[in-house]
Each structure stands twice: as structure tokens, then as C-alpha cells.
Amino acid sequence: MRRGCISLGEVKCDICQRTIPYPERYLAVDEEDGVEAEKGNTVHYCTQCALENGYAYYKEMKGEMILTFFSEPEISEEPDTSQE
Ligand SMILES: [Zn+2]
Numbered sequence: 001m002r003r004g005c006i007s008l009g010e011v012k013c014d015i016c017q018r019t020i021p022y023p024e025r026y027l028a029v030d031e032e033d034g035v036e037a038e039k040g041n042t043v044h045y046c047t048q049c050a051l052e053n054g055y056a057y058y059k060e061m062k063g064e065m066i067l068t069f070f071s072e073p074e075i076s077e078e079p080d081t082s083q084e
Pocket of ligand 1: 016050
């Protein structure tokens with residue numbers, strides 16, 4: 001399961017170990033043994049790593065390039081407060 005979230009500044013990318021600053025977006029993916037799964041460990045991807053792993057793409061909207069995550073059921077515009 002994938003969730004597109006907005007960092008509050010306390011989330012670290014599990015791939016490049018970079019702290020994701022507020023209000024940058026990140027992707028939380030449940031993975032098991034490195035494979036996306038319904039349940040498993042939550043892996044956080046910064047936008048750059050999400051792009052590199054094929055979880056995100058840029059979409060042109062009103063002349064601007066907007067980063068969009070794949071399989072995003074809903075994009076919360078509110079900061080995610082349910083972080084561990
Ligand atoms: Zn990263």
C-alpha cells in the first residue's frame with residue numbers, strides 16, 4: 001500500500017537517508033522483503049527516490065510540472081500527523 005504524505009520535517013528517507021524537510025512530500029510504501037505488500041515494513045521515499053524507483057512521475061498541470069505519485073488513492077493536503 002502506498003500513501004502520499006507531506007513531511008513535518010521529522011521523516012527520513014529510508015533509501016538515501018536524507019531528512020525530508022517540511023513541507024516536502026514523500027511516499028510511504030508498505031514493503032515485505034523489499035517487495036511492495038499489503039502489510040509489512042513502512043518504507044519512506046523522498047520525491048527523488050520515489051522517482052528513481054518508479055513510484056512517481058512528473059505531470060504537467062497549468063504549465064507547471066507537478067510531482068505525482070502512482071496509485072495515490074487520495075492526496076492529503078494536510079500534514080500527516082499519524083507518523084510514528
Ligand atoms: Zn531519498
